[in-house]
Amino acid sequence: MPHLADARTLAELFSLRVAQTPLADAYRQYDATTNRWISISWRSAGEQVARFGVALERLALPRGARIAIMLPNGFDAVCIDQAALALACVPVPLHAIDNPASIAYILADSDASVLLAFSDAQWQAIAATGVALPWLRQVVVVSKAADSPEAAASVPVTLLADWLAQSEEATEVVQTRRPPAPDELAALVYTSGTTGMPKGVMLSHDNVLENVKATFKRVAPRPDDLFLSFLPLSHTFERTAGYYLPIFAGCCVAHARSVAQLSEDLKTVRPTILISVPRIYERVYGKLQELLAGSALKSWLFERAQAVGWRRFCRARRLPVQDSAPALLDELMWPLLQRLVARPLAAQFGGRLRLAVSGGAPLSPTIAHCFLGLGLPVLQGYGMTETSPIVSGNALDDNDPATVGRPLAGVQVRIGEHQELQVRGRSVMRGYWKGELETAAAFVDGWLHTGDQAAIEDGRIRILGRLKEIIVTSTGQKAAPADLELAIATDPLYEQTYAFGDNRPFIACIVVLSRAGWERLAGALKLNPYELASLQAPSARAAVLQRVRELTRAFPQHAQPRAVGLTLEPWTIENTLITPTLKLKRQNLAAHFAAEIERLYQR
Helix, strand or coil: CCCHHHCCCHHHHHHHHHHHCCCCEEEEEEECCCCEEEEEEHHHHHHHHHHHHHHHHCCCCCCCCEEEEECCCCHHHHHHHHHHHHCCCEEEECCCCCCHHHHHHHHHHHCCCEEEEEEHHHHHHHHCCCCCCCCCCEEEEEECCCCCCCCCCCCCEEEHHHHHHCCCCCCCHHHHCCCCCCCCEEEEEECCCCCCCCCEEEEEHHHHHHHHHHHHHHHCCCCCCEEEECCCCCCHHHHHHHHHHHHHHCCEEEECCCCCCHHHHHHHHCCCEEEECHHHHHHHHHHHHHHHCCCHHHHHHHHHHHHHHHHHHHHHCCCCCCCCCCHHHHHHHHHHHHHHHHHHHHHHCCCCCCEEEECCCCCCHHHHHHHHHCCCCEEEEEECHHHCCEEEECECCECCCCCCCEECCCCEEEECHHHEEEEECCCCCCEECCCHHHHHHHEECCEEEEEEEEEEECCEEEEEEEHHHCEECCCCCEECHHHHHHHHHCCCCEEEEEEECCCCCCCEEEEEECHHHHHHHHHHCCCCCCCHHHHHCHHHHHHHHHHHHHHCCCCCHHHCCCCEEEECCCCCCCCCCECCCCCECHHHHHHHCHHHHHHHHHC
């Protein structure tokens, strides 16, 4: 039997995995009817994928037809993705809670033939946008209200259970057409669209599989590892590292119920590998700070454990140690600090985590030092949708959190004009869908523009900032807003932060306050936290600005915010202020807060 390393397409990879370990656990899903987690073997997964494939085959779709998938993370999303790949169709992963106008745009731009959605209400909202979808032939929904009207008579809407039931008597239909070739598309993934409309990134089977194999070499997951998947499968990071990589390695993946229930699922599932974005680590850190706020002893122990643990981490990896505390004293203190502080933190993640990957955005050094010092093995990496997506990453035995690690095998990097990081290799995209001009502009001499400034030091990549996100004030001074926002985010008072100041006399920011933190601060200032007018009170602005200045005191004076606006309304995907991958939509934020921004500069 061929080895999985010899697989040339994602469809072949899945088929080989099913054949080689048919009885091993492939997925775990929470069953709400029995209130327990159930396991699904690779053989059962293969059988269910075949059912989805038969249902798709009955639509007689042309080779390369786009299949839009707007499902939450789970077994159904895996099955339709694998069925589409086996039939040489192209999955178009959509974020399940994206706004209807954005989804309608992607369906139209991709010429999608089929849409799988979780609920009929989602389809109703998409249809209500009025966007023409002439290619759409079938909508399949997991749930549908009994009194739900037909949103568009020209597009049939079918329940998933009924759609699959039609394939019960058919067999082997998935094998009737020629399997996909390595250079055919394995996904059309739309970028987040922080500026302008999203673009469809064309990723081939070879692009993605090359990245999977290189990632496997770097992080070395084992067959007995258990992943907990919660990032949306519309996120290329999750698709490669949290979905295809476990297939290659033969690991089991448990699909979290929701982000809101993630804390409980971590403790119940007890994963050994977690693929995450910085926001999750920021939330855990923020909760820790809130718990410590009322106890001087707990705060002292926590700070002591962080400091001792970080020094031990640095010494073990021959990284510079900032202070000269005796190593012997640290080793003597650590068993007690580990029992009192480090183990309770590990328990928040289930207690078995041996690998926690952070990608998609920079992780604050403060948070990285905290978790690494307390024994949580956080590895930062770097990538982008256009590179399938992983360019570089740290490893357990080679981890420098001040960098995003070394390039993966087969990935070449260089520094171009304006310190821009440029990439080439087999994992780099084929181009943008319907975008010849955009594709041409994305490359220079065969190297992909990343738009990120970086330095390469001792073979490692250190990200310096975004080329297009550098603030240049009217005085000609420059600042990286993302760095400021990361520094401010370490304080649990702030849920979200947006820094700005282009062509203005100084840097300012707008912050979303946590409600619990605002209530405490307002009480201390003798303000009513339930009156919106309190957010405009000079004393509230002054107190928040003072904390912001303290958090950014390591920055040059010109880069420290000198004015701040306060809000309690979070920025969400639905209100179009952040992307599905949780990045700020700066243009949208600037427009949304235009009046407030003007007031800040008039004070």
